Amino acid sequence: MTDMTLHQHQPAEVVQLPSIIQTAAKDMNGAMTVANGIVGTSFVPQHFRGKPEEAAAAILYGATLGFDPLTSLQQLYSIGGKPALYSRAMVAVVLSKGHRIWTIEDRPDSVTVAGQRKGSDHVEQITWTIERAKTAGYTSNANYKKDPHAMLYARASGDVARRIAPDALLGLAYSAEELQLGEGTTSTQQVTADQFVKPEPADQAPAPQETGEAPSDAQLRKMFAVLKENGLEGRDEALGYVSETIGRGIQSRNELTRQEVSTVLDSFTPAPEETA
Template sequence: MTELATRPAAPAWPASEWGDAGTLGRLPAKPQSQGERMREWLHLFKECREAAEILARTSFVPKDMMGKPAEIATAMLKGWELGLDPLDALASIYVVHGRVGFYAEFMRRRMIQAGHVFRVIESTDNRCVVEGTRADNGETHRAAFTAEQAKRAKIDIQAYPAEKLVARATSRLVKQAFPDVLSGSLIVEDLLDGLVAVESERVDAAPAESAPVQRRRQPRAVKSKPAPTASVVDDDLLEDPAPVDEPAPATAETRPEPETPQVDEAQQTDLLDDPPADEGITKPQLQKLSILRQREGYADDDEGRADWFRWVQTNIGRLVGSNKDLTKAEASVLIDVLESAQAQDDQR
């Protein structure tokens, strides 16, 4: 009797790979060790570095990252940790003194993308109340921030009070009830104001009483003067001007004619541009003005400083040799102008 050749049976798939409906499913990923995550991070960093070399030569990166591939690669990796696409990370991440911050609008977007609900309950020039409902347990949380809190913390909100109060109320809500959205990161406004810690006001579920609206002050008008040809004076020269040589006493035989005393360039600048008797610039204003100046692309050299102080003179009507010579009111005007211009650039 002839034997029939039979085909060997195919190996059976592991039962763990079959779903309840009899379909082939994907095995769950094994948890990564710390060493494996580090190797993956280093591999991604090498690939990000290659891409950053190209992106650094384009206009698709923020102005302060152009020509800096290392910072671009680092921002891309930070975005990878948060689940962001590379270009989205470059447009959303802001670094001040080594601290990473995000715009409040980006925080709200991340909340909504995660399935949570965000609402603005009240928004005036004096007070903002925001509310969020978690998608996992349905709990609702509220947080508020007021103009009085900003005043106590010496936070300048005169330019856009309602928008800035919404930003800080958003930050408080996210840090209190939604820390998983952005791993507890700060908003850009907190970084620019010197990381001032202010406790937010928690409100109950009852509707908040509407506070009277306080209209923000309009920035004072300034007159432009033609820029003089004098060069920028160093801070040390402004603080310690060189002494003026006094003429020798006249003798009885020779009586010199009256002459105008010679004044050096630094003293002449002070005489022509005496600062008004107002309160001096504050430390948070000085830090914010420095950061906004960098974002405008003014180089940190003699030529860049000269361009900067010419622009300052055009807006405040007098020549200064250092940002420390500005008054509080003048610094507020400059900050308003720069923030308004950069906000319009971000919307384009």
């Protein structure tokens, strides 16, 4: 058997694989070009500023949902390596595909959202109440406490969107709000606040990314004690909340400034009317 015969009988997949890799590489190069051009602008959320690789990944993922680059960076959120969309963005994607989602009831303590897949007679209806949120363990979470009604709507609308059109959302398992509330973590992923504040080796500790005095150990202990009291015991949960509060993504407590720690602590201070 000649070499020519061997080549003629090779599986088609063997010769197609390089083209798949080339296409992926081309897409990544294009996304990197766009990311490098916009990550330093005010149109990009703080957690993508100066991070072209993360921005490029978000742009690529967003493209699969039909988003342009700026929309991808504005709407996509990642907590603990899990990509997610805020519920309103999930609803927008589902509506853009011709499906229907509408609100049936909208009260301070109860939200009911319904949805119908295009071409189907079945109506999916989801209700989230304060009592249901308590059972799920959300009411002790700081993100829930900031705006419980908005969180109820987020859960109801996100659930409906995923149920009627999982294909439109590429099977996204969670909304950003759910990840912020602690969903999608397992016992092996949970890290206590005490572990989160454990100092890193000096030669690996990154300097704060913003000009400012480093926080004291006492400030950090107080911040993580408050986070723990408010249900943010997991490392991913704590990092997600802190990043959202200070307006930029962080991977370690060593990146925080004294002012940023104060900002996080202030976010838990009750409004004047709540102290009466």
